Amino acid sequence: MSCFSRTSYTEPVPSLLAITSEPLDLERIAAVLAASVGADAGADGAVVTFLGLVRNHNQARSVRYLEYEAYEPLALKTFERIATEIRERWPSARLALHHRVGRLEIGEASVAIAARSPHRADAYVTCRYAIERVKQIAPIWKREFFDGGDVWIEGATADPDDERARAEAERAACA
Amino acid sequence: MRVTVRLFARLRDIAGVSELARDLAPGATIGDVWRQLAREFPELARYERSISSALNADYARMDQRVSDGDEIAFLPPVSGG
Numbered sequence: 634m635s636c637f638s639r640t641s642y643t644e645p646v647p648s649l650l651a652i653t654s655e656p657l658d659l660e661r662i663a664a665v666l667a668a669s670v671g672a673d674a675g676a677d678g679a680v681v682t683f684l685g686l687v688r689n690h691n692q693a694r695s696v697r698y699l700e701y702e703a704y705e706p707l708a709l710k711t712f713e714r715i716a717t718e719i720r721e722r723w724p725s726a727r728l729a730l731h732h733r734v735g736r737l738e739i740g741e742a743s744v745a746i747a748a749r750s751p752h753r754a755d756a757y758v759t760c761r762y763a764i765e766r767v768k769q770i771a772p773i774w775k776r777e778f779f780d781g782g783d784v785w786i787e788g789a790t791a792d793p794d795d796e797r798a799r800a801e802a803e804r805a806a807c808a
Numbered sequence: 809m810r811v812t813v814r815l816f817a818r819l820r821d822i823a824g825v826s827e828l829a830r831d832l833a834p835g836a837t838i839g840d841v842w843r844q845l846a847r848e849f850p851e852l853a854r855y856e857r858s859i860s861s862a863l864n865a866d867y868a869r870m871d872q873r874v875s876d877g878d879e880i881a882f883l884p885p886v887s888g889g
Contacts, residue, residue: 702816703888704816704862704881707865710865710866732889743888764889768886768887768889769886770886771889772860772886772888774817774884774886775887775888776817785821787817787818787884787885787887788885790859791860791883791885792867
């Protein structure tokens, strides 16, 4: 299975790691993750999923909708890096991670993550770690359209080699 | 030599284009490309300390040298998720 193609939900088998302009489907992502584990799937005892949603307010602004954009080839390599970090730190855990781009309405999902492992502790931790790392290092941006204007949201300066940031993500995940 | 520069989010809005080509002297670094752009588009200068850069779709440092045909990207602070 390819980990790098742009996923279309009309494809029979979507990728584990993807940037897509189509609505996200958490059930589908969890199923793809299960299929990717193959015969070992029976050894897993937990799947934790996360869905990030477009919220109708931010910093006292009434949000109308968001537009996401990504530097796609680098974003996919960054997702692969996050999956590798997880394999190194939690060897029994497996990850699927999809991020949406384009215009998203209030309540729609911008990011979907599924993490599975033999025991629930690692599934919870790796799911949280993945979203923390996405926010730190994935080359993805959101532009917020609110009542009265619009603004690019700017969070962290992306530096995958910043060990302090990585440790911070791990601390948040393990808290 | 000639490189392609890609700009994202607010950086693209400032420059008014998402992609541009620039001619460079041999031995130029990513930082040289950035400084050239910041002279052209002074509003970019305030991003000097907060941008990340990429070379051929891999994160790279500003002191990295570029080659003919390379794609250089400048990334403002990210906000995915």
